[in-house]
Amino acid sequence: MKTIDNNTKTPVKVRLKPDVKALFSIIDSNNSGYITPDQLWQSLEKRGILRTDYRLRNIHKNLSSTSSGSEKKISLKQFEESIYPNTIVKKALTGDLIISDFSSFTQDMCAIFKETKKNSNGKVADYIPQLARVDADKFGFSVCTVDGQSFNYGDAKELFCLQSSCKPINYCIVHDALGEEKVHQHIGREPSGRSFNEMALNKDGLPHNPLINSGAIMSCALLKPELDMSDRFDHVLKTWEDLSGGIKPSFNNSVYLSERKTADRNFALAYFMSESDAFPENTNLVETLEFYFQCCSIEVTASAMANAASTLANGGMQPQTGQQIFDPNTVKNCLSLMNSCGMYDFSGEFSFTIGFPAKSGVSGALLIVIPNVMGIAIWSPRLDEHGNSVRGVEFCKKLTEQFNFHNYDNLVNNGSKKDPRKRKFETKIDNVLALIWAAAQGDLDEVKRLEALGVDLNAADYDGRTAMHLAASEGELEVVRYLVSKKAKISLKDRWGTVPLKDAERGNYEEIVSFFKQRMLRVNA
Numbered sequence: 346m347k348t349i350d351n352n353t354k355t356p357v358k359v360r361l362k363p364d365v366k367a368l369f370s371i372i373d374s375n376n377s378g379y380i381t382p383d384q385l386w387q388s389l390e391k392r393g394i395l396r397t398d399y400r401l402r403n404i405h406k407n408l409s410s411t412s413s414g415s416e417k418k419i420s421l422k423q424f425e426e427s428i429y430p431n432t433i434v435k436k437a438l439t440g441d442l443i444i445s446d447f448s449s450f451t452q453d454m455c456a457i458f459k460e461t462k463k464n465s466n467g468k469v470a471d472y473i474p475q476l477a478r479v480d481a482d483k484f485g486f487s488v489c490t491v492d493g494q495s496f497n498y499g500d501a502k503e504l505f506c507l508q509s510s511c512k513p514i515n516y517c518i519v520h521d522a523l524g525e526e527k528v529h530q531h532i533g534r535e536p537s538g539r540s541f542n543e544m545a546l547n548k549d550g551l552p553h554n555p556l557i558n559s560g561a562i563m564s565c566a567l568l569k570p571e572l573d574m575s576d577r578f579d580h581v582l583k584t585w586e587d588l589s590g591g592i593k594p595s596f597n598n599s600v601y602l603s604e605r606k607t608a609d610r611n612f613a614l615a616y617f618m619s620e621s622d623a624f625p626e627n628t629n630l631v632e633t634l635e636f637y638f639q640c641c642s643i644e645v646t647a648s649a650m651a652n653a654a655s656t657l658a659n660g661g662m663q664p665q666t667g668q669q670i671f672d673p674n675t676v677k678n679c680l681s682l683m684n685s686c687g688m689y690d691f692s693g694e695f696s697f698t699i700g701f702p703a704k705s706g707v708s709g710a711l712l713i714v715i716p717n718v719m720g721i722a723i724w725s726p727r728l729d730e731h732g733n734s735v736r737g738v739e740f741c742k743k744l745t746e747q748f749n750f751h752n753y754d755n756l757v758n759n760g761s762k763k764d765p766r767k768r769k770f771e772t773k774i775d776n777v778l779a780l781i782w783a784a785a786q787g788d789l790d791e792v793k794r795l796e797a798l799g800v801d802l803n804a805a806d807y808d809g810r811t812a813m814h815l816a817a818s819e820g821e822l823e824v825v826r827y828l829v830s831k832k833a834k835i836s837l838k839d840r841w842g843t844v845p846l847k848d849a850e851r852g853n854y855e856e857i858v859s860f861f862k863q864r865m866l867r868v869n870a
């Protein structure tokens with residue numbers, strides 16, 4: 346709620362103490378005096394907190410110890426004492442999570458999904474039989490916000506292999522272990538401007554960046570080289586599990602075997618780098634390549650990948666478990682690279698028009714990060730000529746058209762895109778209040794700016810007071826004239842039945858009074 350601070354004359358936020366009983370009765374929709382666990386889970390799920398969420402574990406424990414049987418009931422007292430105090434429950438029920446109107450947001454996402462599903466252009470990757478055989482029509486997406494709100498849709502629980510989407514995570518692992526300087530002694534950080542597996546190195550004889558094949562092979566060479574191959578691979582698997590909030594990844598051995606068998610280009614790249622002395626000393630080339638193929642063959646679901654992406658969106662801390670997995674600086678560097686190099690030869694165009702960090706893979710995977718807001722994973726196997734998922738890219742285009750997710754959208758702020766971070770009605774209420782306030786202050790520029798944003802000049806606050814009422818009450822003739830010139834109404838009544846003319850009379854603003862009277866005569870004539 347906003348009120349006016351008399352000293353500064355600016356609106357200030359007032360924190361209200363939530364009424365737990367009222368929140369309980371929202372869940373207890375038929376007023377029975379108790380709620381069932383299912384009602385509780387459903388109401389949390391609507392807000393993006395799934396019943397499997399790690400942060401609800403104590404509630405599960407409490408419920409199973411205090412009541413038994415299928416007819417479990419939770420009284421208001423029990424709710425107040427052992428459920429509501431849980432931080433995530435409290436935040437969800439009071440609308441304090443990053444996307445407070447989560448169900449509207451996910452409905453919008455589903456509408457985008459359905460539109461995008463109509464697109465069956467592109468072809469699945471066919472350089473190995475395992476990818477060629479994947480059902481081309483599969484399509485799923487998942488979202489996980491920085492507050493751990495989750496939503497899965499379509500084929501979001503089916504496994505697909507990471508392929509190139511393993512690259513940003515391996516980069517983060519080595520960056521965390523070795524630091525920026527050491528990593529970038531072996532890998533550049535420029536878009537290559539060439540195809541992802543082209544035989545090209547930068548002027549220092551290094552791979553251009555960690556998100557193309559040569560750079561990803563180099564990340565593998567740098568990744569825990571002191572350990573056995575099995576432990577190095579376990580380390581990558583465990584990192585994915587942690588990033589996903591405990592969902593164990595899988596491994597597709599046939600993909601691995603096929604990758605290894607058709608790897609001439611990757612072998613050539615490795616020897617090319619070896620020739621220019623790019624690898625750290627004692628690198629075993631064959632082991633490094635096999636390690637890279639193994640990482641590409643790890644399988645995850647969109648649901649797990651979205652959780653991993655949300656960890657990046659959250660500066661390296663897994664939102665559901667609270668585990669700090671990567672250093673924020675590592676994540677910052679990784680996202681910068683995803684922004685400039687994550688989408689093969691479409692990276693520049695993607696960053697220009699869509700404008701958020703993403704990494705695709707030839708399995709049709711797309712790992713997306715909206716920094717400080719959410720991670721998204723999309724899986725749809727048909728690829729365009731660049732190797733990006735056709736539906737994945739279309740989904741992103743629609744997403745950025747509707748929501749202010751482009752990196753630089755905050756510079757434009759023309760009100761044409763939705764901001765899901767805002768509470769339901771918040772933008773609307775803020776704009777109406779701002780308009781009324783600007784009118785009362787005689788700030789014509791601000792009135793014009795808000796009008797340009799699409800704010801209705803006849804919009805009223807809860808008491809039915811409009812900009813015209815306020816301008817008349819405060820004697821702001823210029824604003825009154827402007828509003829009238831823009832066809833704002835002078836006859837609207839507030840909740841006490843007062844019209845703006847009456848306000849002007851009360852304040853003895855003669856010029857406004859006669860202006861209104863003339864208008865009325867003209868209208869009635």
Ligand code: GLU
Nearest residue numbers: 508509558641706707708
């Ligand atoms: N396994 C693929 C390769 O190295 C990765 C392809 C990709 O997703 O870009 O050729």
